[in-house]
Amino acid sequence: MPASKKTARRRLPVTSAALLSFSLSLSLAAPAFADASPTATPSTPPSATPPANMSTVGGARLGQAGTQVNLGSGAPVLPKDITARSWIVSDAETGDVLAAHNAHWRLPPASTLKMLFADTVLPKFPKDQKHKVEVSDLAGIGSGSSTVGIQEGETYTVHDLWLGVFLRSGNDAVHVLSAMNQGVDRTVQDMQAHADELQALDTHVVTPDGYDEAGQVSSAYDLTLIARSGMQKKDFREYCKTVRATFPGKTTKNTKGKETRGSFEIQNTNRLLAGDSDVTPYQGIAGVKNGNTSNAGATFTGVAERNGKVLLVTVMNPAKDEHNEVYKETARLFDWGFQAAGKVEPVGELVPPKGADTTAQPGGTASGSAESRQSGKPVAASSADKGGSSGIGIALAVTGGLLVLLAAGVFLVNRRWPVPDLVRRRTRR
Numbered sequence: 001m002p003a004s005k006k007t008a009r010r011r012l013p014v015t016s017a018a019l020l021s022f023s024l025s026l027s028l029a030a031p032a033f034a035d036a037s038p039t040a041t042p043s044t045p046p047s048a049t050p051p052a053n054m055s056t057v058g059g060a061r062l063g064q065a066g067t068q069v070n071l072g073s074g075a076p077v078l079p080k081d082i083t084a085r086s087w088i089v090s091d092a093e094t095g096d097v098l099a100a101h102n103a104h105w106r107l108p109p110a111s112t113l114k115m116l117f118a119d120t121v122l123p124k125f126p127k128d129q130k131h132k133v134e135v136s137d138l139a140g141i142g143s144g145s146s147t148v149g150i151q152e153g154e155t156y157t158v159h160d161l162w163l164g165v166f167l168r169s170g171n172d173a174v175h176v177l178s179a180m181n182q183g184v185d186r187t188v189q190d191m192q193a194h195a196d197e198l199q200a201l202d203t204h205v206v207t208p209d210g211y212d213e214a215g216q217v218s219s220a221y222d223l224t225l226i227a228r229s230g231m232q233k234k235d236f237r238e239y240c241k242t243v244r245a246t247f248p249g250k251t252t253k254n255t256k257g258k259e260t261r262g263s264f265e266i267q268n269t270n271r272l273l274a275g276d277s278d279v280t281p282y283q284g285i286a287g288v289k290n291g292n293t294s295n296a297g298a299t300f301t302g303v304a305e306r307n308g309k310v311l312l313v314t315v316m317n318p319a320k321d322e323h324n325e326v327y328k329e330t331a332r333l334f335d336w337g338f339q340a341a342g343k344v345e346p347v348g349e350l351v352p353p354k355g356a357d358t359t360a361q362p363g364g365t366a367s368g369s370a371e372s373r374q375s376g377k378p379v380a381a382s383s384a385d386k387g388g389s390s391g392i393g394i395a396l397a398v399t400g401g402l403l404v405l406l407a408a409g410v411f412l413v414n415r416r417w418p419v420p421d422l423v424r425r426r427t428r429r
Helices: 110-124 158-168 171-180 184-197 220-230 234-240 325-340 370-375 391-398 419-425
Strands: 067-071 084-091 096-101 130-132 155-157 244-253 259-267 285-293 297-306 309-318 403-406 409-412
Touching (some): 084 220, 084 325, 096 325, 110 158, 110 171, 110 184, 110 220, 110 234, 110 285, 130 158, 155 158, 158 244, 171 184, 220 285, 220 297, 220 309, 234 285
Antiparallel strands (some): 084 096, 130 155, 285 297, 297 309, 403 409
């Protein structure tokens, strides 16, 4: 029996935040802008075959090499043209892993690692805070890095910088925000600590931007955990679903000495969101992040909603070398997941963070303020959405519900997953 079946499952219905109780009863592009150009020196390429022994976090099946799926009656077969080294399809609300392929294979993540950067650093600075860029802020950016065009000596808001991170995968924006966070080394330490808290234990952080460096790895499973955590934050959700935005340019002076600040448009490099010549925007897509380096190949984690079902799909390094292949394979896995939901037996689960409160005294109430419970928001939403949540507060939201084991039964606290309504209200600027 998979490990995921040994514990009662965390449920997070889309339409309800109420506590269900009953007697002794159940209480969660072109390819993406490259982090490194093809001419940049990559770290050692990963092996062509998965290791014999991989992590079993989330269930024993997830530690096995090859494709893992339990097709039930009426379930569609998996698409046959998936060439990625590693991928995973999961229910963002319940945490059920519907199917996976080498889910814990530790591979270079490219710019999908920026999801961890954002989930770690976003709460630290208000959106309207301003920062004048120093020369030192832009030091250490890897050769061939994708950039949004930040200029030294110019002033940007934190909001501007995050647009640069999410839309253009700007390593320059990452480095400026890292400088604000006491430097790259401190930011890497913070990111690693947050990955460990999320139980993203395949992840080893070397750079904050995902640039190819020896030893920098993650996995499809970990990137899914990280995305699920990030999507609990309002600002994270807003940035990763933004299609295009205006970005500040350079300040110039006219002949009379009057200063004028230019601007230019930037567009999201997530092709399932913005579309491309051979890819149409995916129905219900709401983010999250793409990446592409010489060493990592193309990587992508996406979240989408259809008919009240919210799925997360992560795809790492398709072997098929075709234009936008990572998005095409992701779309096929999304299609399968929406058709298969309710017709497959999970092969594992997305585990809660270490700090998640999964215990309570009989007769007690789950963690979280009365205001949060009455509003239908995740317990961490009131603080996270204001940019000041603690790691534990985020953890409570990420679990998708608190599972409380009682002597005579269990109950589940149901909290509303915030993505679907945002998907339906998304406007294309």
